[in-house]
Amino acid sequence: MEMAQIGATEKGGVCRLALTDLDRDGRDLFIKWCKDAGCTITVDQMGNIFARRPGKNNDLPPIMTGSHLDTQPTGGKFDGVYGVLAGVEVLRTLNDYGVETEAPVEVAVWTNEEGSRFAPAMVASGVFAGVFDLAYGLSRADLDGKTMGQELTRIGYAGSEPVGQHPVGAYFEAHIEQGPILEHETRTIGVVTHAQGQRWYEITLTGQEAHAGPTPMPIRKDALVGAAKIVTEVNRIGMSLQPFGRSTVGLMQVSPNSRNTIPGSVFMTVDFRNPNEEALTGMDRDLRAFTDKLARDSGLTIEVTQIWHSPVVTFHDKCVGAVRSATRRLGYSNMEIVSGAGHDACYINRVAPTGMIFIPCEDGISHNEVENATPDDCAAGGNVLLHAMIEAANA
Amino acid sequence: MEMAQIGATEKGGVCRLALTDLDRDGRDLFIKWCKDAGCTITVDQMGNIFARRPGKNNDLPPIMTGSHLDTQPTGGKFDGVYGVLAGVEVLRTLNDYGVETEAPVEVAVWTNEEGSRFAPAMVASGVFAGVFDLAYGLSRADLDGKTMGQELTRIGYAGSEPVGQHPVGAYFEAHIEQGPILEHETRTIGVVTHAQGQRWYEITLTGQEAHAGPTPMPIRKDALVGAAKIVTEVNRIGMSLQPFGRSTVGLMQVSPNSRNTIPGSVFMTVDFRNPNEEALTGMDRDLRAFTDKLARDSGLTIEVTQIWHSPVVTFHDKCVGAVRSATRRLGYSNMEIVSGAGHDACYINRVAPTGMIFIPCEDGISHNEVENATPDDCAAGGNVLLHAMIEAANA
Ligand SMILES: NC(=O)NCCC(=O)O
Ligand SMILES: NC(=O)NCCC(=O)O
Numbered sequence: 001m002e003m004a005q006i007g008a009t010e011k012g013g014v015c016r017l018a019l020t021d022l023d024r025d026g027r028d029l030f031i032k033w034c035k036d037a038g039c040t041i042t043v044d045q046m047g048n049i050f051a052r053r054p055g056k057n058n059d060l061p062p063i064m065t066g067s068h069l070d071t072q073p074t075g076g077k078f079d080g081v082y083g084v085l086a087g088v089e090v091l092r093t094l095n096d097y098g099v100e101t102e103a104p105v106e107v108a109v110w111t112n113e114e115g116s117r118f119a120p121a122m123v124a125s126g127v128f129a130g131v132f133d134l135a136y137g138l139s140r141a142d143l144d145g146k147t148m149g150q151e152l153t154r155i156g157y158a159g160s161e162p163v164g165q166h167p168v169g170a171y172f173e174a175h176i177e178q179g180p181i182l183e184h185e186t187r188t189i190g191v192v193t194h195a196q197g198q199r200w201y202e203i204t205l206t207g208q209e210a211h212a213g214p215t216p217m218p219i220r221k222d223a224l225v226g227a228a229k230i231v232t233e234v235n236r237i238g239m240s241l242q243p244f245g246r247s248t249v250g251l252m253q254v255s256p257n258s259r260n261t262i263p264g265s266v267f268m269t270v271d272f273r274n275p276n277e278e279a280l281t282g283m284d285r286d287l288r289a290f291t292d293k294l295a296r297d298s299g300l301t302i303e304v305t306q307i308w309h310s311p312v313v314t315f316h317d318k319c320v321g322a323v324r325s326a327t328r329r330l331g332y333s334n335m336e337i338v339s340g341a342g343h344d345a346c347y348i349n350r351v352a353p354t355g356m357i358f359i360p361c362e363d364g365i366s367h368n369e370v371e372n373a374t375p376d377d378c379a380a381g382g383n384v385l386l387h388a389m390i391e392a393a394n395a
Numbered sequence: 396m397e398m399a400q401i402g403a404t405e406k407g408g409v410c411r412l413a414l415t416d417l418d419r420d421g422r423d424l425f426i427k428w429c430k431d432a433g434c435t436i437t438v439d440q441m442g443n444i445f446a447r448r449p450g451k452n453n454d455l456p457p458i459m460t461g462s463h464l465d466t467q468p469t470g471g472k473f474d475g476v477y478g479v480l481a482g483v484e485v486l487r488t489l490n491d492y493g494v495e496t497e498a499p500v501e502v503a504v505w506t507n508e509e510g511s512r513f514a515p516a517m518v519a520s521g522v523f524a525g526v527f528d529l530a531y532g533l534s535r536a537d538l539d540g541k542t543m544g545q546e547l548t549r550i551g552y553a554g555s556e557p558v559g560q561h562p563v564g565a566y567f568e569a570h571i572e573q574g575p576i577l578e579h580e581t582r583t584i585g586v587v588t589h590a591q592g593q594r595w596y597e598i599t600l601t602g603q604e605a606h607a608g609p610t611p612m613p614i615r616k617d618a619l620v621g622a623a624k625i626v627t628e629v630n631r632i633g634m635s636l637q638p639f640g641r642s643t644v645g646l647m648q649v650s651p652n653s654r655n656t657i658p659g660s661v662f663m664t665v666d667f668r669n670p671n672e673e674a675l676t677g678m679d680r681d682l683r684a685f686t687d688k689l690a691r692d693s694g695l696t697i698e699v700t701q702i703w704h705s706p707v708v709t710f711h712d713k714c715v716g717a718v719r720s721a722t723r724r725l726g727y728s729n730m731e732i733v734s735g736a737g738h739d740a741c742y743i744n745r746v747a748p749t750g751m752i753f754i755p756c757e758d759g760i761s762h763n764e765v766e767n768a769t770p771d772d773c774a775a776g777g778n779v780l781l782h783a784m785i786e787a788a789n790a
Contacts (some may be wrong), residue, residue: 073651074604074659116653179609198608200654209469209763212643212666213593214574214735217633224644228626235620238612248607249619250654252647256468258511259595259645259664261762264469269654271607340609367656368604 003029003069003085004077013369014077018070018112019047019151026069027157030084030109037091039107042166043159046124046137047111047152050166053091055104055393061169063101063393064352065090065385066108068344072116076371078176078361078378084109086174086382093386101393103169110344111152117142119269120200120308125344128164129351137163143253168352170319170392173345174381175356176373180364181337188380189327190337190358193320195346196246197280200308201270203230203291206301209256209264224254224263226300233290234270237283245283246273246340275338277312313339313346319355319388326387327357332380341366357384398424398464398480399472408764409472413465413507414442414546421464422552425479425504432486434502437561438554441519441532442506442547445561448486450499450788456564458496458788459747460485460780461503463739467511471766473571473756473773479504481569481777488781496788498564505739506547512537514664515595515703520739523559524746532558538648563747565714565787568740569776570751571768575759576732583775584722585732585753588715590741591641591670594679595703597662598625598686601696604651604659619649619658621695628685629665632678640678641668641735670733672707708734708741714750714783721782722752727775736761752779 006025007016016022027049031041034051042050052062067083087107094105110128115121118140127137138149152158177183182190207221231249238247251269270287274280288304295302327334337358339346345356359381362372401420402411411417422444426436429446437445447457462478482502489500505523510516513535522532533544547553572578577585602616626644633642647663665682669675683699690697722729732753734741740751754776757767 072604072653072656074653074656114653115655119654121655177609178606180611180614181609196608208760209467210760211573211736211762212645213591213641213668213737214572214576214761215641215759216575217630217637217641219575222630222643224626224647225630228623228630231619231623232627235612235617235623242612246608246610246612248617248655248657250607250649250656250658251652252619252649253652254645254647257646257648258467258469258509258762259514260510260516260643260666261467261469261645262643263645264763271655273608341606342608364610365603365605366609367606367653368659 003081007071009369011369013371014071014075015073016069016071017073017117018114019148019155021155023070024155024157027109030069033088034091034107037095039091042161043157044161044163044166045134045159046127046163047157047159048124048128049109051107053094053105055101057102058104060103061167062104062106063389064106064108064168064171065173065389066110067173067175068110068113070112070114072114072367074367074369076366076368078371078373079178079366080113082176082378083174086385089382090386090389101390103393105389105393112148113344118148121342122344122347125347129347130164131347134163168348171345171348171352171354172319172385172388173343173356174385175343175358176361176366177358178361178366179340182358182360183364185335187335188332188377189334189384191320191324191327191334192339192356192358193315193336194275195313195339195342196273196275197277197312198271198273198310198342199280199284199306202305202307203268203270204303205266207264210262212260212262215262220262221299222262223266223300226294226298227252227266227268229294230291237286241274241279244275244279247283273340275312310342310346313349315349315355316353319353322388322391323355323357323384326384326391330383330387357381398476402466404764406764408766409466409470410468411464411466412468412512413509414543414550416550418465419550419552422504425464428483429486429502432490434486437556438552439556439558439561440529440554441522441558442552442554443519443523444504446502448489448500450496452497453499455498456562457499457501458784459501459503459563459566460568460784461505462568462570463505463508465507465509467509467762469762469764471761471764473766473768474573474761475508477571477773478569481780484777485781485784496785498788500784500788507543508739513543516737517739517742520742524742525559526742529558563743566740566743566747566749567714567780567783568738568751569780570738570753571756571761572753573756573761574735577753577755578759580730582730583727583754583772584729584779586715586719586722586729587734587751587753588710588731589670590708590734590737591668592672592675592707593666593668593705593737594675594701596665597700597702598665599698600661602659605657607655607657610657615657616694617657618661618695621689621693622647622661622663624689625686632681636669636674639670639674642678668735670707705737705741708744710744710750711748714748717783717786718750718752718779721779721786725778725782752776
């Protein structure tokens, strides 16, 4: 696949971080494909791209699909890009069969869904949905201090359309599951009813740099020893809430990061998830109780900031119904499923009826270069998407 | 001080990592000072610099002092550079008073003593003493893969003198204590009798990257959760050996270091110290037993490599005696002390009679930008050095 070559890694995955040159190349290719399919293109101020195929009645709000082209540093060939390619396939199939829909059909590419280079995740669909304001979105910075606004301008994707002023009649997103359930249950299609809630944190521990040799153990203020306790506690919190809780420290930076200097400070992140909002609140409470006590006992200064809360999402009845009935009509084995990951659909659901279609991925593995999905499952998800969109566009 | 301005940090410290442009600037300044004091300069293939003040009998091996100009990333104005400046003061004082010594006197600057940019520490004095071979020394690489050989050439300090072919009659090194003992005991001079042993390790944990949201806790292979357990155990090992054991994880790199990806691998270091060689061996045994069990229990692959062992050092009777008698003659309060840090003197002690002089540092803090020592204590250490060297040079 042409898109998977943009940022291809040695291990067969893709590293195409948001708003890098590679992200620009991916966007350019998407636009070329959509123009070849006869679409018109608009780009908004957050760099979200919309490719429009006119309907019979262009006063109707478009039926939209889409996903994202950015990846994790150790990303695969399916997370996000599958939903975009499925959307392009919908456009091409409608063309091939000369189908005219009542409402226009659009395919969207949302900026920085992953939340890896810039936190939080889904920030541009969040601005679109009014969850964040534009200034917040544009000011998100990577670890080197470069902002999304600067990088959008640099790669030529700071569009002019005001964010969120784009009407949406309904939104459908196809995605790999990124977890093991569909494979384990041997179902082809996941009819996504909910997405679990998530809270993201940034924690900074400050101790005191000192020499690893002469400094007695009892008087040390070792920020990494404190950080290690937090990693262990975060893991315990998730483990204690099986089968539902998820808890991860994905990022840690140690300073000064020198073998024979006691670490003076550590920056780390926490990612909590739960399909139950109250349980998610409990995870927050446990973390804060732990870090408060740790600060008292250790003499470290510990700052805990929740930088993001994406509450539990219930997708729209009508769209979930459209996905379910298309799946049944097409005869695919299926089940209802709760999304373990966040998706742009979670935010679009706030401003338009929204539904999602999951397909299995090998061993449930995602955010990994070995990520894989079968051609048959990819085609099945695309078929369901096509049928659900035609139904919605002609309703 | 002019030297402290080279790499000066906002917090009043110095960041002058080995073989950077700043290190070159420091070396250039040292050479200028020594030439102004009438010395001749030689540089060996490891970039060690020797400034020579002739004696009456230049067939005698020189009486040498010295230390290092490189610092930690969060280094102070005294660690290393104090010993070099004390040496330059010795040269100038001998000149000012027109003293002619029997043997020549030399001041050395050893390359990459800190072991921060390039591991292990004291690598260039180690090559000088025959502990490492030249190829090993030149091939030490920083985290970006740049080698000492490349960087020596780049900054113009790849000298021509074969390493270790430089005769040394006796070696004395003045240094701040870098620990709290002299201050606590209110003594001006530490007569250093030993240095504790140390072992350095590199550990790589390999798990599996996966999505922080949908991936169930029980099937994860989270390399950072494993690394956190090692940090906690390393700390426990040192704490269990009070008052003597020291254990530190100073450096950790998490991959892919993305907030919502379960860490697939972690690279970390361990620094163990003990003044008792058997106890140090016990620390090694405890670490390996722990990581073996952790690998079995967690499904992580854990590679533990000891990259350095610097055994307990006993300094030379005659040199320790020379420091002790100079201290007494000059009337400074003093005590015997074991060095908690490694020093170039530890390796030079293998090829020439060697002794060390410690002075107190504020709150025992080193490898920190707030590192401090009083002018009086600095002068006292310099005086002891001068007297010990004159005695040795005329013996
Ligand atoms: N689909 C996906 O990987 N989204 C990234 C945001 C998240 O971590 O849930
Ligand atoms: N003196 C000093 O800080 N040496 C660095 C080597 C060590 O870690 O002991």
